[in-house]
Amino acid sequence: MTKTKSAAALPLNTIIDGDCIEVMNGLPEASVDLIFADPPYNLQLKGDLHRPDNSRVDAVDDEWDQFASFKVYDDFTKAWLKAARRILKPDGAIWVIGSYHNIFRVGAELQNQGYWILNDVVWRKSNPMPNFRGKRFTNAHETMIWAGRDESSKYTFNYEALKALNEGIQMRSDWVLPICTGHERLKDENGDKAHPTQKPESLLHRVLVGATNPGDVILDPFFGTGTTGAVAKMLGRDFIGIEREAAYRKVAEKRIAKVRKFDREALQVSVSKRAEPRVPFGQLVERGMLRPGEALYSPRGQVAKVRADGTLIGNDVKGSIHQVGAHLEGAPSCNGWTYWTFKQDGKKVPIDVLRQQIRSEMTN
Amino acid sequence: MTKTKSAAALPLNTIIDGDCIEVMNGLPEASVDLIFADPPYNLQLKGDLHRPDNSRVDAVDDEWDQFASFKVYDDFTKAWLKAARRILKPDGAIWVIGSYHNIFRVGAELQNQGYWILNDVVWRKSNPMPNFRGKRFTNAHETMIWAGRDESSKYTFNYEALKALNEGIQMRSDWVLPICTGHERLKDENGDKAHPTQKPESLLHRVLVGATNPGDVILDPFFGTGTTGAVAKMLGRDFIGIEREAAYRKVAEKRIAKVRKFDREALQVSVSKRAEPRVPFGQLVERGMLRPGEALYSPRGQVAKVRADGTLIGNDVKGSIHQVGAHLEGAPSCNGWTYWTFKQDGKKVPIDVLRQQIRSEMTN
DNA sequence: CGGCGGTATGAATCCGTAA
DNA sequence: GTTACGGATTCATACCGCC
Numbered sequence: 001m002t003k004t005k006s007a008a009a010l011p012l013n014t015i016i017d018g019d020c021i022e023v024m025n026g027l028p029e030a031s032v033d034l035i036f037a038d039p040p041y042n043l044q045l046k047g048d049l050h051r052p053d054n055s056r057v058d059a060v061d062d063e064w065d066q067f068a069s070f071k072v073y074d075d076f077t078k079a080w081l082k083a084a085r086r087i088l089k090p091d092g093a094i095w096v097i098g099s100y101h102n103i104f105r106v107g108a109e110l111q112n113q114g115y116w117i118l119n120d121v122v123w124r125k126s127n128p129m130p131n132f133r134g135k136r137f138t139n140a141h142e143t144m145i146w147a148g149r150d151e152s153s154k155y156t157f158n159y160e161a162l163k164a165l166n167e168g169i170q171m172r173s174d175w176v177l178p179i180c181t182g183h184e185r186l187k188d189e190n191g192d193k194a195h196p197t198q199k200p201e202s203l204l205h206r207v208l209v210g211a212t213n214p215g216d217v218i219l220d221p222f223f224g225t226g227t228t229g230a231v232a233k234m235l236g237r238d239f240i241g242i243e244r245e246a247a248y249r250k251v252a253e254k255r256i257a258k259v260r261k262f263d264r265e266a267l268q269v270s271v272s273k274r275a276e277p278r279v280p281f282g283q284l285v286e287r288g289m290l291r292p293g294e295a296l297y298s299p300r301g302q303v304a305k306v307r308a309d310g311t312l313i314g315n316d317v318k319g320s321i322h323q324v325g326a327h328l329e330g331a332p333s334c335n336g337w338t339y340w341t342f343k344q345d346g347k348k349v350p351i352d353v354l355r356q357q358i359r360s361e362m363t364n
Numbered sequence: 365m366t367k368t369k370s371a372a373a374l375p376l377n378t379i380i381d382g383d384c385i386e387v388m389n390g391l392p393e394a395s396v397d398l399i400f401a402d403p404p405y406n407l408q409l410k411g412d413l414h415r416p417d418n419s420r421v422d423a424v425d426d427e428w429d430q431f432a433s434f435k436v437y438d439d440f441t442k443a444w445l446k447a448a449r450r451i452l453k454p455d456g457a458i459w460v461i462g463s464y465h466n467i468f469r470v471g472a473e474l475q476n477q478g479y480w481i482l483n484d485v486v487w488r489k490s491n492p493m494p495n496f497r498g499k500r501f502t503n504a505h506e507t508m509i510w511a512g513r514d515e516s517s518k519y520t521f522n523y524e525a526l527k528a529l530n531e532g533i534q535m536r537s538d539w540v541l542p543i544c545t546g547h548e549r550l551k552d553e554n555g556d557k558a559h560p561t562q563k564p565e566s567l568l569h570r571v572l573v574g575a576t577n578p579g580d581v582i583l584d585p586f587f588g589t590g591t592t593g594a595v596a597k598m599l600g601r602d603f604i605g606i607e608r609e610a611a612y613r614k615v616a617e618k619r620i621a622k623v624r625k626f627d628r629e630a631l632q633v634s635v636s637k638r639a640e641p642r643v644p645f646g647q648l649v650e651r652g653m654l655r656p657g658e659a660l661y662s663p664r665g666q667v668a669k670v671r672a673d674g675t676l677i678g679n680d681v682k683g684s685i686h687q688v689g690a691h692l693e694g695a696p697s698c699n700g701w702t703y704w705t706f707k708q709d710g711k712k713v714p715i716d717v718l719r720q721q722i723r724s725e726m727t728n
Numbered sequence: 729c730g731g732c733g734g735t736a737t738g739a740a741t742c743c744g745t746a747a
Numbered sequence: 748g749t750t751a752c753g754g755a756t757t758c759a760t761a762c763c764g765c766c
Contacts, residue, residue, distance in 0.1 A: 070475060100484040100509070104475065107468025111434060117741080119501045120464040122486050124538050131534060134523045137483045140536035143507070145464070154744080159498040159756090170495060170757070172504035174488050174538070272498065274743080274755060281753095322753060331418040335754050408741045415737085416756045424739050465741060489738090491759040497742035498756050506739080543738060546761055561739050 010217060015229070015241040015249050020221035023242045024083035032087045032240070033156070033216035035094040036207060036228045038199060039080065041101050073102065077109050080221060085113055085149060087219065093118070093155040095207055097144045097199070107145050115147040118155065122174040123203060127181070146211070155211070161269035162210045171210070177202045186225050186251055194251045195225045204231035212237055214267050226252030233259045236267045277362055279355045281321050281336070282310025289354045296321075296340040297348055298328055304340070312340075321351070374581060379593070379605040379613050384585035387606045388447035396451045396604070397520070397580035399458040400571060400592050402563060403444065404429040405466045406437045415496050424560045428609070437466065441473050444585060449477060451583070452513040457482070457520070459571055461508045461563070471509050479511040482519065486538040487567060491545075505538075510575065519575070525673035526574045529646030532684065535574070541566045541651070548652070550589050550615050558615045559589040566651040568595035573650075573672055576601055590616030597623045599656070599672055643719045645685050645700065646674025653718045660685075660704040661712060666692055668704070676704075685715070 010031055016023050084094060094115065096106050110117065121144040128140040148155045162171035177200060184201060186194040204227050212218060214236040220228035223241035225248055232239035233256055243249045284290045285306060292308040304312040304324050312324045319327070321336025328334075337355055341348040374395055380387050407429055413421040431437040448458060458479065460470050474481060485508040492504040512519045526535035541564055548565060550558040568591050576582060578600040584592035587605030589612055596603040597620055607613045648654045649670060656672040668676040668688050676688040683691070685700025692698075701719055705712040 100471070100481050103484075104468045104471025104509075107464070108472040111468065117464050119503065120467075120507070121501060122488070122505055122538065124486070124488070128536070134534070135521055137485060137510075137526075138534050138536040139483065141484075141486055141538050143484070145468075146501075151741085157499060162501075170498070170502050172492070172502040174486065174505050272755075278745085278753080320753070329418065332412075332414060333418065333752095333754075335756090337754070405739055406741090407739065409739095410741070413740060413742060414756090417735095419736075421740070421742095422737075429739085463739065463741095465739085489759095491738080493738045493740075494757040494759090495740080495742060496757055497740095499742045500740090502758080503740065542760080545738070545759095549738095557738090 010238075011240060012217065012238040013229075013233070013240075015223055015226065015243055015252055017244065017246070017249060018242065019244055020242040021079050021083045024080070024087055024219075024221060027087045027219075027240075029086050030089050030092075031217070032219045033089055033092050034208075034212050034218045035084050035088060035092070036204070036218060036220050037080075037084070037094065037096045038197065038220075038222050038224065039077070039096065039098065039102065039106070040222070041099055041197070070105065074105055074109065077102075077106055078113075081106075081109055081113055081115075084219075084221060085115065088149040090149060090152075091154045091156075092149045093147060093153065093211060094149070095144055095146050095211070097123070097142055099139070099142050103143045103145070110145060110147050114150060116149075116151040116153065118146045118148055118157075119173050120145050124174050124176045126176055126178045128179065144207075156213060156216070158210050158213075158269055158271075160272045162206070164270045165206065165209070175203070175206060177206075180227075186255060188247070188251070195248060198225055199227045201227055201231050204228055205235070208232060208235050208237060209269060223252060224248050226256050229256045230259045234262055236261055236264070276359060279358050280310065281351075283358060284351065284354050285310050287358070289357070290342060290351070294342060296342055296351065298325065298339060300328075302328055374602075375604060376581065376602040377593070377597070377604075379587055379590065379607055379616055381608065381610070381613060382606065383608055384606040385443050385447045388444070388451055388583075388585060391451045391583075391604075393450050394453050394456075395581070396583045397453055397456050398572075398576050398582045399448050399452060399456070400568065400582060400584050401444075401448065401458065401460045402561070402584075402586050402588065403441070403460065403462065403466070403470070404431070404586075405463050405561075406431050407463075407465055413496060421493075421496070422560075426560060434469065438469055438473070441466075441470055442477075445470075445473055445477055445479075448583075448585065449479065449513060454513060454516075455518045455520070456513045457511060457517065457575060458513070459508055459510050459575065461487070461506055463503070463506050467507045467509070474509060474511050478514060480513075480515040480517065481509060481511045482521075483510045483537050484508065485510060488538055488540045490540055490542045492543065508571075520577060520580070522574050522577070522673070526570070528673040528675045528684070529570065529573065529644060529650065531644035531646065531674075533644075539567070539570060541570075544591075550619060552611070552615070559612055562589055563591045564651075565591055565595050565598075566647075568592055569599070569650040569652075569672075572596060572599050572601060587616060588612050590620050593620045594623050643722045644674065645715075645719075647722055648715065648718050649674045651722070653721070654706060654715070658706060660706055660715065662689065662692055662703060664692075 098106055123142045125140050128138055131138050180198045180200040185198060188194045208231055217238045218232050219240040221242045223243035226241060229239040229241050290306050292306055294306045295303050297303055304314040307313055311318055312321055314324050317324055317327045321340055322334050325334035325336045325339040337352040338350060340351050342351055407424055409423050462470055487506045489504050492502055495502050544562045544564040549562060552558045572595055581602045582596050583604040585606045587607035590605055593603040593605050654670050656670055658670045660668050668678040671677055675682055676685055678688050681688055681691045685704055686698050689698035689700045689703040701716040704715045706715055
């Protein structure tokens with residue numbers, strides 16, 4: 001089977017009924033850009049938990065969350081992570097969220113299978129449930145692991161977009177976001193919460209903006225009430241959900257149907273210079289923006305002359321704009337575009353201005 | 365508090381030369397109240413890394429952090445965790461700190477050996493090193509795992525002390541503290557950092573106030589430059605350090621010997637006029653800006669003493685800085701921040717000056 | 729003495745493409 | 748596969764020297 005054929009055959013934007021391991025094993029290999037997984041937590045709660053006023057806490061005690069032992073949980077973890085890795089594209093990545101009950105086992109198995117951890121990201125809850133018994137710290141965070149399929153995976157990371165989300169400061173590995181409450185929290189027919197561990201859309205928004213591009217395929221093997229699908233749809237990504245509980249699928253279907261995709265312009269995010277087209281310095285000479293023999297100036301006033309082939313010649317060294325700059329600074333590397341200036345109407349102007357002119361012509 | 369025979373034989377308040385596994389195996393079983401461990405992280409760094417200004421990052425490339433494979437690291441982890449568990453008292457507990465490189469393997473092995481995880485605690489660094497290449501999130505936190513020796517261990521948890529340290533709010537599982545820099549950062553004869561990964565005393569302060577009582581025995585198998593020992597001594601706990609590097613032992617000995625000499629220069633302030641997040645008074649204590657036992661002065665010259673949990677004790681009353689101030693004034697309320705002063709170089713300085721210093725670090 | 733600007737540095741798995 | 752090289756990339760804080 002060819003990759004294109006199978007990729008076209010992906011059940012996009014649907015929720016598949018079944019066990020996630022079996023379903024993933026039935027999907028074509030190397031076909032998914034990102035996996036977001038919120039696996040069962042193996043909470044091992046001993047009996048019921050009560051608040052000081054004796055009201056019962058609605059703990060995570062569903063049948064699917066009971067595992068006899070670490071062994072059973074590890075086998076389960078191995079199996080679904082292996083199935084997930086097979087369907088990931090070579091440059092694909094995975095996010096897994098968990099708590100101290102399960103995240104260490106998940107993280108170790110990720111490493112064992114050859115996934116390459118990129119960050120652990122802490123979701124710091126601004127409004128966590130207190131520890132009612134006063135015997136431990138308020139459990140105020142959960143941990144997400146972000147990992148590439150391989151060490152060599154060229155994973156997607158929208159650095160500039162995340163930086164913009166954070167008011168111009170590089171995004172950190174700890175995210176402060178409130179838990180899912182209020183009208184965002186889905187209810188069943190009885191008015192009870194539809195799912196015990198519904199994640200906030202703000203969390204998925206940050207994950208998907210940061211780690212995917214519009215049109216990417218995102219698979220969620222533990223779809224639940226479909227937060228991943230809802231946010232993927234909003235953001236113009238395709239999703240594949242897998243969920244074996246009919247009640248959750250039903251809620252998710254209804255939820256996602258109501259979601260509207262953001263406008264195309266709203267989906268545009270800041271891009272880094274790295275993603276812009278490369279302009280050889282020689283083009284500036286070819287186009288006559290700089291003439292052979294013209295002088296360029298370093299920040300410290302040193303002079304180099306432009307040669308016809310787009311190299312520079314300084315006092316005792318010649319080479320590219322980067323090489324000569326690095327040599328003058330005694331530095332391992334140098335960005336010649338921002339290092340050198342030329343004289344225009346008597347004022348010194350960075351040569352990067354000329355590159356921007358060419359780039360703006362290219363995108364017209 | 366009487367000590368058992370085996371505890372009496374312990375080499376208290378000394379730094380033992382040797383491999384931590386062998387040394388621990390030579391100690392009597394069930395004799396230690398708490399273990400704090402900062403094991404090698406197995407960073408697996410490849411080439412050099414440069415900042416955008418071309419300066420080179422001083423990497424952690426020490427011999428002691430080199431492991432050939434996950435298998436080798438896991439064997440090491442198994443061995444020291446096993447030795448640690450044997451010497452823990454039945455109600456003892458362990459803290460282990462790590463990063464995503466190693467913490468998942470440590471956590472899984474803790475669970476495998478029967479330790480019972482109580483919380484994972486995230487140290488959110490207020491001033492982490494950025495991600496210089498813009499390829500990942502700022503690595504802004506480290507993870508600590510707190511676990512009892514057994515599921516049944518009646519571990520020590522000073523809930524009220526921690527709550528007091530946090531100005532009456534239950535302490536959360538995420539702690540914001542700055543990394544160890546400035547005068548607290550120990551230097552060698554050449555003026556270089558004595559240890560590449562020295563932990564801040566504020567971190568150990570919170571761990572030891574929360575998880576031990578005065579007179580408890582705290583063992584640190586990877587003692588390094590002895591932060592655990594220094595804070596233990598400050599807080600009236602006994603410590604046992606194990607360290608195989610002579611250079612680290614030497615620095616640690618010297619450091620701990622003069623622990624009571626409080627470095628007043630840490631009080632130098634730089635007032636910021638930015639946003640004003642809530643700062644618990646306890647942080648001033650944790651961070652060494654005010655010492656437990658230090659005197660605070662009311663406007664009328666009355667004296668109250670600072671306690672390790674961030675409360676004050678006056679002649680006949682104890683409580684928060686606000687409560688004690690209100691009591692002295694016979695007033696319904698009192699702003700302790702502007703009410704109390706401490707002595708710096710013989711002059712009375714409002715404690716609010718210290719709060720401003722912390723705020724300038726928090727608003728990032 | 730204070731403010732200001734320049735410099736140093738911290739547990740880091742830190743590039744992408746063309747030849 | 749490997750090599751070569753263009754060129755993109757940083758935040759909080761401490762300290763020092765200079766007005």
